[in-house]
Structure formats: C-alpha cells, structure tokens
Amino acid sequence: AQSVTQLDSQVPVFEEAPVELRCNYSSSVSVYLFWYVQYPNQGLQLLLKYLSGSTLVKGINGFEAEFNKSQTSFHLRKPSVHISDTAEYFCAVSDANTGNQFYFGTGTSLTVIP
Amino acid sequence: DTGVSQNPRHKITKRGQNVTFRCDPISEHNRLYWYRQTLGQGPEFLTYFQNEAQLEKSRLLSDRFSAERPKGSFSTLEIQRTEQGDSAMYLCASSFAQSNTEAFFGQGTRLTVV
Numbered sequence: 001a002q003s004v005t006q007l008d009s010q011v012p013v014f015e016e017a018p019v020e021l022r023c024n025y026s027s028s029v030s031v032y033l034f035w036y037v038q039y040p041n042q043g044l045q046l047l048l049k050y051l052s053g054s055t056l057v058k059g060i061n062g063f064e065a066e067f068n069k070s071q072t073s074f075h076l077r078k079p080s081v082h083i084s085d086t087a088e089y090f091c092a093v094s095d096a097n098t099g100n101q102f103y104f105g106t107g108t109s110l111t112v113i114p
Numbered sequence: 115d116t117g118v119s120q121n122p123r124h125k126i127t128k129r130g131q132n133v134t135f136r137c138d139p140i141s142e143h144n145r146l147y148w149y150r151q152t153l154g155q156g157p158e159f160l161t162y163f164q165n166e167a168q169l170e171k172s173r174l175l176s177d178r179f180s181a182e183r184p185k186g187s188f189s190t191l192e193i194q195r196t197e198q199g200d201s202a203m204y205l206c207a208s209s210f211a212q213s214n215t216e217a218f219f220g221q222g223t224r225l226t227v228v
Contacts, residue, residue: 030189043220090156101170
C-alpha cells in the first residue's frame, strides 16, 4: 500500500511571497502523484499531476511541483501567492499499475496574509 | 457534462436513522469512488466500483454502510442506524479506468448526526 505525509498542517504566508508545501510518500511500486486544492465546503479540484516524464510539473493557478524519486517527495510551489490561494491542499498518490484508489495526506492549510 | 454531482449537499439526521446519498459521475467514467472526510483530515477511501462491480472496500466500511451502483452509472451510499461518529463529508469521485489517472470529485454531502 501507499501512504502520504504532509508535514506542515498550517502554512501562513504573506501575499506575493513564495510558498512551498511539502509532500513525501512511501510506496513499493511505481506511483502517480497528485496535488488537489479544496476550498471551504467544496470538493477537491486537481491542481496538477505527475504520471511520467519530466519531473517538473506545471499546474493551474501558477502552481508547480517537482517529483524527486530518490527523496520520495513531490513538493508544491508557487513563486508569488494571492489571497485567493487560501485553501486546503492535499497531496495524493495512486498505484501506477492499477490506480485502484487514491491515498491522501492529511492536508496543509495555506493562509495568505494581506 | 457538468462534472460529478452529489445529492443532497447537506443532511442532518437523528442518531439511529438511516440515510442515503446519491452520486452521479461524469458520464463516460467507469470508475466511481466513495471517500469520507472528517474535519482536519484528508479524504479516507471507503469503496470503489468499476462499472457495476464493487471491487474494493475499506476496513473503515462497517456493516452499517452499503454502496451500490446498479447499472454502472449513478451510485448510492447508505448508512444504517447512524451514529454521531458518522458525521463527516462524504465525497464521490469518478475516473476513466483506461487512462488510470486522476479522479474528479463532486462537492460532497455533509452529514451531521445529532
């Protein structure tokens, strides 16, 4: 089975500052990796995904993430955050061969301070 | 297609009552997932279907929970004899098995057991 660790439960950051949200995973098989964003009382929206190929993945809203196989990490970054980025962010992993289910981390609450 | 649709959005019920939630996936998606999310946690896998077959169930899914997808289209999740610990957001997601990539989530049904 796979598991995901998001070490930072809350990240406050000033508007227009850069941010990095950390994600580490464990798995004995090849994986797909995802970042989802959740706004209050809403479902999850996909930000970006890593399936194969280039380890730097660009997503929506100016976010990007880098897959590091040796460190089993998939950290999410944005060079300049906006107030509207305030939300809960979830890292997720699935088995690349079966994709039977998605395993989620506990989430990181990003608060952008004006 | 407007995406994954879940009904109702909110449900308040008395302890001991039965509740049923409905999920309508994206029409061409053959996989359908149910997740449960409690406050401050990431989504936890409950079960998933491929077409009408329920292929996997989590140990979290007690015998009070049952899910169906009778014609391989919409799905229902029923909770019998609800308990206060069942209070959570219930999320439905769908995906296309052949592409084996991301899941698309609905907005969820928030259940409150009083």
